Amino acid sequence: MSRVWIICETFRRALEWRRTADEANFQMRQLLRVVAAALLLAGCRQSAQPTATPDPGIQISLDLTEARVGKTTLVVTVKDATGAPIDDAKVEIVGNMNHAGMVPSLGEAERGTDGRYEVPFEWTMGGEWIVTIRVTLADGRTMRQQLTANVRTP
Amino acid sequence: MSGTRYRPRILIDALDLPILGRLLKRRRGRLLLQIPLLVVAALLVYDGFTDPRQMAARNLATVGAWVHYRGLIILALLLAGNLFCMGCPFTLPRTLARRLSIRGRRFPKALRNKWLSVAGLFFIFWLYEWLDLWASPLLTAWLIVAYFAASFVLEAVFTESAFCKCVCPLGAFNYTYSTTSPLQITARDHALCRRCVGKECINGSYTAQPVILIDEIRGGQPVKTHTNGPDGVLGCGLELYVPQVRSNMDCTMCLDCVRACPHDNVALAVRSPARELLDPAAWPRRWDVGFMVVALAFMALSNAFGMIPPVYALLSGLADATGVRAQWALLLGVFFVGNLLVPAALTIGAAWLTLRLVGKPGKPRPRRLRDTFAAFAPAFVPIGLGVWAAHYGFHFVIGALTIIPVFHNFLIDHSILIFGATPNWSLGGIATAEQFAIVQAILIIGGYMGSMLLARRIAAQRFGSKAFRAFLPWALVFLVMMLFAFWVFGQPMEMRGMGEIIH
Numbered sequence: 001m002s003r004v005w006i007i008c009e010t011f012r013r014a015l016e017w018r019r020t021a022d023e024a025n026f027q028m029r030q031l032l033r034v035v036a037a038a039l040l041l042a043g044c045r046q047s048a049q050p051t052a053t054p055d056p057g058i059q060i061s062l063d064l065t066e067a068r069v070g071k072t073t074l075v076v077t078v079k080d081a082t083g084a085p086i087d088d089a090k091v092e093i094v095g096n097m098n099h100a101g102m103v104p105s106l107g108e109a110e111r112g113t114d115g116r117y118e119v120p121f122e123w124t125m126g127g128e129w130i131v132t133i134r135v136t137l138a139d140g141r142t143m144r145q146q147l148t149a150n151v152r153t154p
Numbered sequence: 155m156s157g158t159r160y161r162p163r164i165l166i167d168a169l170d171l172p173i174l175g176r177l178l179k180r181r182r183g184r185l186l187l188q189i190p191l192l193v194v195a196a197l198l199v200y201d202g203f204t205d206p207r208q209m210a211a212r213n214l215a216t217v218g219a220w221v222h223y224r225g226l227i228i229l230a231l232l233l234a235g236n237l238f239c240m241g242c243p244f245t246l247p248r249t250l251a252r253r254l255s256i257r258g259r260r261f262p263k264a265l266r267n268k269w270l271s272v273a274g275l276f277f278i279f280w281l282y283e284w285l286d287l288w289a290s291p292l293l294t295a296w297l298i299v300a301y302f303a304a305s306f307v308l309e310a311v312f313t314e315s316a317f318c319k320c321v322c323p324l325g326a327f328n329y330t331y332s333t334t335s336p337l338q339i340t341a342r343d344h345a346l347c348r349r350c351v352g353k354e355c356i357n358g359s360y361t362a363q364p365v366i367l368i369d370e371i372r373g374g375q376p377v378k379t380h381t382n383g384p385d386g387v388l389g390c391g392l393e394l395y396v397p398q399v400r401s402n403m404d405c406t407m408c409l410d411c412v413r414a415c416p417h418d419n420v421a422l423a424v425r426s427p428a429r430e431l432l433d434p435a436a437w438p439r440r441w442d443v444g445f446m447v448v449a450l451a452f453m454a455l456s457n458a459f460g461m462i463p464p465v466y467a468l469l470s471g472l473a474d475a476t477g478v479r480a481q482w483a484l485l486l487g488v489f490f491v492g493n494l495l496v497p498a499a500l501t502i503g504a505a506w507l508t509l510r511l512v513g514k515p516g517k518p519r520p521r522r523l524r525d526t527f528a529a530f531a532p533a534f535v536p537i538g539l540g541v542w543a544a545h546y547g548f549h550f551v552i553g554a555l556t557i558i559p560v561f562h563n564f565l566i567d568h569s570i571l572i573f574g575a576t577p578n579w580s581l582g583g584i585a586t587a588e589q590f591a592i593v594q595a596i597l598i599i600g601g602y603m604g605s606m607l608l609a610r611r612i613a614a615q616r617f618g619s620k621a622f623r624a625f626l627p628w629a630l631v632f633l634v635m636m637l638f639a640f641w642v643f644g645q646p647m648e649m650r651g652m653g654e655i656i657h
Contacts, residue, residue: 045204045567069646094579096211098289099649101221101553103582104211126463126648128289130209153463153646 057081060133062093064149069123074107076117078135085115090136093119095149098128126153167421168337169412178422179412181387187241194218195243195298201564202295213291217553217560219298220288225550227328228543232427235335236328239406244305245318261308261316268442271326272449278323279453280489283460284482288649315391318406325406330447331539332402333532334428339399339411342419347397352382355396355411355420359386367416380416387413396420401436403443431532431608434615441524444531445498451538452497455638456489458545462645500634501527501534504627508613511627512620529616530628533609537632540601541639544594551590552583587647594643602636 059079074093078086089112095105107121123129129149136142169175177183202215210216223238230237260266287293301324308317318325341347352359352367359382370378389411390396392404396411396419412420430436437443459465469484478484505527513522559577566575606629613625 045206096209097649098210098286099220100210100213100216100288101549101556101583102211103553103556104579106579126646128650130211150650151648153648 058086058135058137058143059083060135060143060145062131062133062147064131064147067123067129067149067151068154069126069151070154071120071122074119074121076109076112076119076133076135077115078112078117079115085112086137087112087115088138089117091117091119092134092136093121094132094134095121095123095129096132097125098130123149123151126151164340164342164421164423166424167342168424169409169422178409181385181413183413184240184408184410187237188243188246191238191241192243192246195302197564199295199298202291202293202298205291205567208291210289210291211556212560212563214557214560214564215291215294215298216288217557219294221549221553222557224546225554228331228539228546228550231328231331231335231539232543233336235337236332236402236405236407239318239325239328240408242318242406244301244322245309245408259312261312261314261320265320266314266316267320267440268326268446270321271323272442272446274321274323275326275446275450275453276489276493279457279493280485282457283489284485314393315406319392319404326446327450329403329405330450330535331542332405332407333430333535334539335402336424336427337407337422338402338425338430339394339396339405339407339409340421340423340425341397342421344397346417346419350417350419352380352416353395354382354386354389354414354416356389356393357414358382358389358410359414359416360384360388361386369417382416389414400433401430403436428536428604428608431535432611434529434612437528437532439525439528441527444528445501447531447538448497448501448534449493451534451541451635453493454538454541454545455635455642456492458541458639458642459492461647461649462642463648464645466648466650500631501530504631505530507627508617508624511623512617526616529612530609533605533612533628533632536604536608537598537601537635537639540597540599540604541635543601544597544639544643547597548587548590548594551585551593552587554584555581556583591643595640598636598639598643602632605632 057080059077059081061077062074064074076091076093078089078091080086090108090110091112092108093106095107096102097104102125105122105124107119109117109119111117127150129151131147131149133145133147134142135144167175169179177186198215198218201213205213205215207213210220227238281287281297285293287297301322304321305317308321309315349369351369361382362384364381364383366379366381368376368379370376387410391408391410392406394405394411396415399405407422409422412422465488468488469481472484472487473479476484502523505523508526508530509522558581559579562573562577565571565573566577609628609632610621610625613621613628617624
């Protein structure tokens with residue numbers, strides 16, 4: 001094998017590698033652009049839910065320890081900072097299963113008695129649920145609280 | 155391999171379909187599927203990482219992966235073939251990896267089998283339960299990223315599509331159940347393949363410099379030639395040689411063979427579904443391939459078992475009995491027994507019993523045991539597919555429409571309000587759980603009957619007049635599997651995080 005051939009072949013392979021490396025660099029730059037765009041987009045992301053105005057003085061409670069599959073009435077207690085019951089709020093409950101592909105359960109109550117709001121609700125399946133309670137006061141402020149429920153199958 | 159060569163008559167070639175066939179045959183035809191799936195994968199990863207709520211029922215990663223992907227894959231395998239592997243987005247970074255690698259080496263011989271795939275399947279299903287992947291958009295996104303990374307690394311280092319052939323758990327699932335699919339790659343004219351000079355279906359038609367191949371010489375002159383060159387395509391990445399393809403096992407339906415063939419001699423033929431399950435020569439006499447098929451059938455049962463109340467009682471009981479509180483260890487033990495030990499014991503035991511019932515007295519030799527096990531392994535495909543379809547179909551049917559409000563919610567998060575500001579969260583499934591229960595029963599019974607018929611035919615092929623005796627142990631295994639499946643699917647579903655169970 002002549003030296004000239006070796007030199008030419010080495011040069012050719014170097015060019016080939018350079019061309020391949022350039023293409024790889026180009027693809028890498030494209031990939032980095034996509035990642036940067038995704039990061040930028042992520043920074044602009046905001047929750048679709050309207051932001052609740054937290055009020056540490058408002059107490060919201062719901063007992064979920066005996067949750068069983070089927071229709072039920074959830075009792076949400078809403079009190080102010082002094083412990084006085086609030087009866088003119090609107091209470092909404094959204095229950096989502098922790099498994100994808102399940103339709104959420106919804107319930108609401110518009111008036112309470114002695115701070116107790118009876119919300120008709122249905123646990124459609126046993127398992128772990130993420131329950132979001134949204135309380136809208138008469139002055140328009142909203143409070144949100146999230147709980148976990150382990151719903152048993154009867 | 156011996157036996158009559160099965161060559162499906164090409165009544166319909168999917169590649170002759172107008173528009174679609176022509177698009178698929180084009181050099182970059184595979185991108186038609188790969189790019190949309192890549193976009194979908196990117197969306198799932200993005201939503202999984204960035205969603206501040208991290209609620210599985212409202213995130214694209216969890217809804218897309220655990221509801222729609224799983225349901226659609228079963229439909230695709232039953233109605234067409236290995237469409238997900240055809241459009242696999244994980245292989246796109248391979249192109250980049252290939253360009254970065256200097257020269258791939260072959261995957262180590264000791265790993266060039268299905269044992270890694272079996273291990274991968276075991277690992278994925280164990281992780282699914284231990285980390286509650288079904289409830290975590292973030293972890294689901296990480297899983298998708300891990301797939302991309304593994305595909306990229308293996309492709310950069312090794313040739314022969316090592317990731318696809320020997321590692322990918324999704325691929326293992328798809329290969330196994332595509333053996334029932336109605337489409338298969340085959341040669342149109344096998345005589346032409348024998349005369350073919352370049353064997354481009356496996357060697358590829360790509361060359362750095364143009365090369366002229368002489369196909370036919372008459373009177374000392376080349377009368378028919380074709381040229382390979384830089385515009386060519388690579389041959390089968392899994393090194394399957396088209397005239398010898400008898401099975402969909404290991405075929406990703408990438409159609410590289412179709413594009414590479416200079417004679418347009420490769421067809422994607424419609425065939426009798428599950429025909430290859432009856433072809434003994436289509437199945438290698440190997441422990442790893444047989445066990446992959448068997449293990450997948452049992453994993454179908456254990457995966458469904460993981461979603462019903464008795465599993466929680468089992469884990470609590472085991473924790474009390476053993477004093478082990480680490481949920482990963484308990485789950486590992488349960489899955490080891492259910493997904494590996496029990497299938498191995500039952501099927502090797504059935505093979506041993508078969509040989510005892512039909513053979514000469516004395517201890518069956520290991521190779522005969524392996525051959526008997528491997529011969530009956532394809533019979534586990536129908537029952538496995540039936541249970542997987544009943545399970546994945548359930549989640550898909552009761553949650554198919556949830557993708558609409560989830561995607562709508564995603565758009566609202568990014569201030570895109572073209573569909574309004576309030577998603578319709580009442581959209582759920584295309585049928586209720588009670589309605590689908592009838593379909594589940596049909597799928598399980600259908601799978602069971604398919605397995606029984608198949609095992610009976612295999613027994614007749616191998617053992618002739620002693621077929622019934624040979625068939626009995628396997629009939630018992632399938633009966634137990636079917637009864638267990640009915641019991642599991644008769645229980646109410648109850649998905650709870652494992653941390654809640656072990657106190």
